[in-house]
Amino acid sequence: MxxxxxxxxxxxxxxxxxxxxxxxxxxxxxxxxxxxxxxxQPDCVPHRRIGERQTGSAFAAAGSSCSPAHLTENPRSDR
CATH class of the missing domain: 1.20.5 (Single alpha-helices involved in coiled-coils or other helix-helix interfaces)
Structure with missing residues (x-):
């Protein structure tokens, strides 16, 4: 070679x-x-839902997987 x-x-x-x-x-x-x-697994965040009146934010989730009760009943304690 x-x-x-x-x-x-x-x-x-x-x-x-x-x-x-x-x-x-x-x-x-x-x-x-x-x-x-x-x-x-992202946390649920408070946002305007379809059918609620506008409170400052003009945007709403198209289909939220979080219920309003979940946001107030069981906050994450690992932070």
Whole structure:
């Protein structure tokens, strides 16, 4: 094997290794984002609900998963 052929082969192996490493990095970052999105449970926040009169905020949640009783009965105590 001549020297230029060996350099070309090493270059190709290096490019493949870099491509594999970058692909693994992107896949790992995406897996982390999916994990965080599934593991996080954001708190309910007070907001105007559909049917309530306007009290300063012009926006309301389209479909709130929190009931008003949940906001006042059981506040989180881990903060």
């Amino acid at each position: 001549s020297a230029p052929a060996a350099i070309g082969r090493n270059h190709r192996v290096l490019m493949i290794a870099i491509t594999v490493a970058l692909t693994a990095l992107v896949a790992g970052a995406n897996a982390h984002l999916v994990y965080v999105s599934l593991a996080s």
